[in-house]
Amino acid sequence: MKGPAFKTELATAYPDCRLVVTKETSTVEGMIKIVYDLLKDKLNIAKITFTSGVNAASAEFVTKNDIDRCPLCGVALNEEGVCPKCGYRKKK
Structure with a gap:
């Protein structure tokens, strides 16, 4: 290939x-x-x-979009504000 x-x-x-x-x-x-x-x-x-x-x-790096990310692992949070990788929940 x-x-x-x-x-x-x-x-x-x-x-x-x-x-x-x-x-x-x-x-x-x-x-x-x-x-x-x-x-x-x-x-x-x-x-x-x-x-x-x-x-x-x-x-x-500085990103172009404003994406909520998990402070523990850096993965983008889903619609409910929960990290799909580690389970972190964003405080409201």
């Missing part, structure tokens, strides 16, 4: 060669920068977390 070809400031994909060339180092911090740069226009990203072995990094 091959993905689409893309070219951004931080990465270029060559799907025929199954190769992605990056200008950023392949650390968890670098992967956050690359993924956010690729998806920021397509998705409303609030938080990205990457882990690799014992290394971990997380970054929060």
Whole structure:
């Protein structure tokens, strides 16, 4: 399976060669920068977390929409103000 070809400031994909060339180092911090740069226009990203072995990094971003999120895990609350992941209830 091959993905689409893309070219951004931080990465270029060559799907025929199954190769992605990056200008950023392949650390968890670098992967956050690359993924956010690729998806920021397509998705409303609030938080990205990457882990690799014992290394971990997380970054929060300003979102375009005003979505109520769980303060414990960051998942969007449903219509009743309840987190579907951990059960947190928003106070009225």
